[in-house]
Amino acid sequence: MNVILTGAPRTGKTTIIHKIIIKIDKECTGFYTEEINERNQRAGFKLITLDNKSCVLAHKDIKRRYRVGKYGVNLDCIEKIGVSAIRKGMEQNKIVIIDEIGKMELFSTEFKDIVIKVLDSNSKVLGTILFRPHPFCDRIKHRKDVDIIEVTEENRDFLPEILLKKFN
Numbered sequence: 001m002n003v004i005l006t007g008a009p010r011t012g013k014t015t016i017i018h019k020i021i022i023k024i025d026k027e028c029t030g031f032y033t034e035e036i037n038e039r040n041q042r043a044g045f046k047l048i049t050l051d052n053k054s055c056v057l058a059h060k061d062i063k064r065r066y067r068v069g070k071y072g073v074n075l076d077c078i079e080k081i082g083v084s085a086i087r088k089g090m091e092q093n094k095i096v097i098i099d100e101i102g103k104m105e106l107f108s109t110e111f112k113d114i115v116i117k118v119l120d121s122n123s124k125v126l127g128t129i130l131f132r133p134h135p136f137c138d139r140i141k142h143r144k145d146v147d148i149i150e151v152t153e154e155n156r157d158f159l160p161e162i163l164l165k166k167f168n
Contacts, residue, residue, distance in 0.1 A: 002147065003125070004101070006131050016159050020160055030096045047077050047082050054081070055076075073104045073107055078111050086114045089123055098115065
């Protein structure tokens, strides 16, 4: 079973993922992303695995070829920490959390390859995906084995309970 949340920015997708992780912690692995705030302003994003490894995914001070807006993207973070967390979930046959399949992560071919592998595997996947059209994301959204749920202000409060039933 593959369930992928989508929705406009700041609708609560990652908050829902956190609520699920709290309830089924021992049954899942993978990663989530978190904002890095400096002086009350967003300065970047951190990738955090469920076994407590973390790295800076993107930051305004990173000067790299790959950029999303003002943020330079750290491909090593995605490929060494994020991809490894997904692979570990497949090997352990746990629920694999992927928060998120977004612009920053999609610079990595290795990341895109492991996402397809985990979706094709017997592992259960709970993730978030870019709301806007994107060729890679659109292919995932149109897969018959992926249940896409749009998170809105109206449904975000009761979605965690619905998702917990799907994964139990």
